[in-house]
Amino acid sequence: MGITERKEREKAEMRRRIVDAAIDMFVAEGYEKVSIRNIADKIEYSPATIYLYYKDKDELLYDVQAEAFGKLAAYFKAKVTAADVLERLEQLALAYFDFSQEYQELYDLMFIIKAPMNTVEEDEEWKNGLEAFSYLRDIMTECVEKKLVRFPDPMTATLSIWAFIHGFISLNLRCRIKIAQLDVLALPAFVRSCVKHYVETIKA
């Protein structure tokens, strides 16, 4: 009985088509400008069809997020190569920043926009970011345990550095940093230097 298997496969393929189209459009135009109708147009199906595979837009976004977090984890895997844990920390911090610059719209829907965390609230899992988060947490835990950084505990360390970098990125993506009247072209380099400086600062 290969039929039910084929149906499963076709269902999965359709979800793939939808997610792929969605990601492409999100990357190109940003979350807010992409509608279910647009996505349906792109894959040449009716809008209603999408609702046969996703119960609502949030559920679709959840899959898109998962994909994006996969990208981030791959980014880490490629760029965090050092053996020394302090070097790994700096590589990780800069890789995170670089990712946010290369995939601004993905970063937006991973870390800034409200949706789909409403849906996730009940799940209490939010498994999506876990791999990427673990990358940072493991490094920080090792740093704290070896007393290489000036933090009281691993959780404070992990969230502090995450918050620091995310703070810069999101203030920048949302144009709030504009108030500092810095040269816009020099901004990425400036932020990068701030991140580097922070990593230096926290070393014991």
Added chain:
Amino acid sequence: MGITERKEREKAEMRRRIVDAAIDMFVAEGYEKVSIRNIADKIEYSPATIYLYYKDKDELLYDVQAEAFGKLAAYFKAKVTAADVLERLEQLALAYFDFSQEYQELYDLMFIIKAPMNTVEEDEEWKNGLEAFSYLRDIMTECVEKKLVRFPDPMTATLSIWAFIHGFISLNLRCRIKIAQLDVLALPAFVRSCVKHYVETIKA
């Protein structure tokens, strides 16, 4: 000829009514759930009337932001009372955090949502946040000049501490911090302690 003056006054009063209603509703329900039609209902005018006083929703939001930044500046004025500049720094950092917790929806539209920064992009001013920003910048400048903190320059100092606190706040408001699986009830206290720890860390 008091007529033109009265007309001006009436126009200003109408804008006040609109902004006041908008703020109330934003605070109560959040930016995304408030529509022009809702606001029009509240002030008992037709939706189209609002467009006689604001060219679009972004322009209205700009005024709402101005109001919110006024609130923040007042918050600073009330809470940053110390004479010692390092104490002022800690007071300011905690006041900023407390403001974000007391007025979550305002913080959202001041620092996180995309609108109305699209509109502002041309202005290049974004005067709204300047008073609040200056508060921080002045303190950090003094700290750097007196070599009380470990930053290479005032701008790095100012943006670093802002990014750090904003990072925590926005990760929390957007539920991304959930991935750390901390106790939700203990979170505000935890974040507060992280902020305090950071302020200690940067001291020379």
Added chain:
DNA sequence: GGAATAAATAAACACCGTTCATTATCTTTG
């Protein structure tokens, strides 16, 4: 008081996410 001006609105436009009754396609059974 009547013409000119200004203010307010109802109705419409073009979108949006989502639902539902209907149609088309495929699978199973007699």
Added chain:
DNA sequence: CAAAGATAATGAACGGTGTTTATTTATTCC
């Protein structure tokens, strides 16, 4: 193989959004 049943896809609609326009209502000026 054809008919019946299940599944997939859709067109049309619902109630919502921000915004525009033609029309009506109110005010000012002569």
